[in-house]
Amino acid sequence: MARRKRSALLPLRIAGTGAFLPAKTLTNEDLARFLDTSDEWIRTRTGIRLRHVLAEGEVPAQMGVAAAGRALAMAGKSAAEVDLLLAATNVPEEPIPGTAPHLAAGLGLKKAPFLDVTAGCAGFLYALALAGAWLRAGLARTALVVGTEAPSRFVDWSDRATCVLFGDGAGAVVLERSAGGSGILGLALRGDPAKLHLLRIEAGGVRLPASGATVQAKKHYLQMEGKGLFRAAVGMMAEATRAAAAQAGLSLQDIDWVIPHQANLRIIEALTKRLGLPEGRVVVNIDRVANTSTASIPIALDELVRAGKVEGGQILALTAFGAGASYGTVILRW
Numbered sequence: 580m581a582r583r584k585r586s587a588l589l590p591l592r593i594a595g596t597g598a599f600l601p602a603k604t605l606t607n608e609d610l611a612r613f614l615d616t617s618d619e620w621i622r623t624r625t626g627i628r629l630r631h632v633l634a635e636g637e638v639p640a641q642m643g644v645a646a647a648g649r650a651l652a653m654a655g656k657s658a659a660e661v662d663l664l665l666a667a668t669n670v671p672e673e674p675i676p677g678t679a680p681h682l683a684a685g686l687g688l689k690k691a692p693f694l695d696v697t698a699g700c701a702g703f704l705y706a707l708a709l710a711g712a713w714l715r716a717g718l719a720r721t722a723l724v725v726g727t728e729a730p731s732r733f734v735d736w737s738d739r740a741t742c743v744l745f746g747d748g749a750g751a752v753v754l755e756r757s758a759g760g761s762g763i764l765g766l767a768l769r770g771d772p773a774k775l776h777l778l779r780i781e782a783g784g785v786r787l788p789a790s791g792a793t794v795q796a797k798k799h800y801l802q803m804e805g806k807g808l809f810r811a812a813v814g815m816m817a818e819a820t821r822a823a824a825a826q827a828g829l830s831l832q833d834i835d836w837v838i839p840h841q842a843n844l845r846i847i848e849a850l851t852k853r854l855g856l857p858e859g860r861v862v863v864n865i866d867r868v869a870n871t872s873t874a875s876i877p878i879a880l881d882e883l884v885r886a887g888k889v890e891g892g893q894i895l896a897l898t899a900f901g902a903g904a905s906y907g908t909v910i911l912r913w
């Protein structure tokens with residue numbers, strides 16, 4: 580078959596996957612106790628029933644370390660073998676030095692290079708591609724890519740239009756070089772800065788440093804134009820998926836599993852319809868985890884892998900969109 584012949588653009592093997600969700604949960608009914616909302620509104624508009632949130636004192640790096648530990652265990656590797664660590668995250672553990680050093684410390688890494696990758700909710704895909712290029716260049720043998728995010732710490736819990744959508748979590752993959760045919764076959768990563776205004780946190784950076792006035796104006800919280808994002812999301816992910824499949828020399832029918840960013844069930848359903856994909860091949864877990872941003876794709880991937888559903892040689896399409904607007908699709912052969 581043609582799909583087995585083409586060699587990978589970025590050869591790699593996903594040797595292990597892992598995920599972590601905080602123990603504390605909030606149901607829609609829990610939210611309705613302090614917000615003017617309802618389980619019915621949230622479920623019918625978004626598909627979400629439940630989200631996990633960090634407890635007081637817990638931090639994103641702890642989630643990342645737990646997810647990475649599970650991925651390393653599946654890969655049969657120790658943290659000492661990791662020679663590249665990428666942390667996909669949007670709001671870091673602290674502004675300087677970000678999340679990756681805290682993750683590295685938690686994992687006990689000594690000298691491996693680490694960096695944060697910030698590309699909205701598509702950040703995990705950017706990090707995956709970057710790690711693939713790093714491996715391909717011979718700069719590392721074992722890369723750890725972690726998506727970890729705690730939106731519960733940067734949403735306004737009095738803003739029903741945003742806070743109900745998000746949840747905290749982390750997902751990780753261990754990558755190694757591959758001599759076989761597995762790896763990234765097609766890659767369409769894109770940016771559209773004309774959509775930059777759709778999703779942002781305005782204050783707390785250099786443009787608008789933290790002050791009493793910015794806190795009063797609630798500018799440290801996530802602001803979103805929900806309708807604009809909804810409209811843009813389906814088109815962006817559909818275009819990128821078609822482009823990545825074409826680059827891989829595949830048709831959409833060759834794809835065994837599509838793992839879309841879990842932002843809204845209605846967006847996923849519209850994408851499924853737009854691309855003409857069979858529903859059973861599109862992975863959905865948003866009902867139980869909500870939108871975990873950079874962690875959303877690796878958490879869904881880990882669930883799929885641990886359910887024994889992914890077989891060697893299968894084709895996966897991972898697609899996401901988010902702040903920036905950054906978006907894109909990665910097509911890989913398992």
Ligand SMILES: CC(C)(COP(=O)(O)OP(=O)(O)OC[C@H]1O[C@@H](n2cnc3c(N)ncnc32)[C@H](O)[C@@H]1OP(=O)(O)O)[C@@H](O)C(=O)NCCC(=O)NCCS
Pocket residue numbers: 615616617620621624625700739740741743744778803804805806808809842843870900901902
């Ligand atoms: C946010 C989203 C669910 C809103 O759904 P929608 O159908 O567009 O709803 P609207 O924004 O038109 O709001 C409709 C009404 O519901 C109200 N509403 C908003 N949130 C509500 C909530 N949690 N509970 C009850 N009512 C709510 C609004 O105030 C509005 O009321 P009004 O008509 O009296 O003004 C949807 O736009 C969306 O998912 N967008 C994409 C967001 C996203 O993916 N963000 C992350 C990107 S990584």
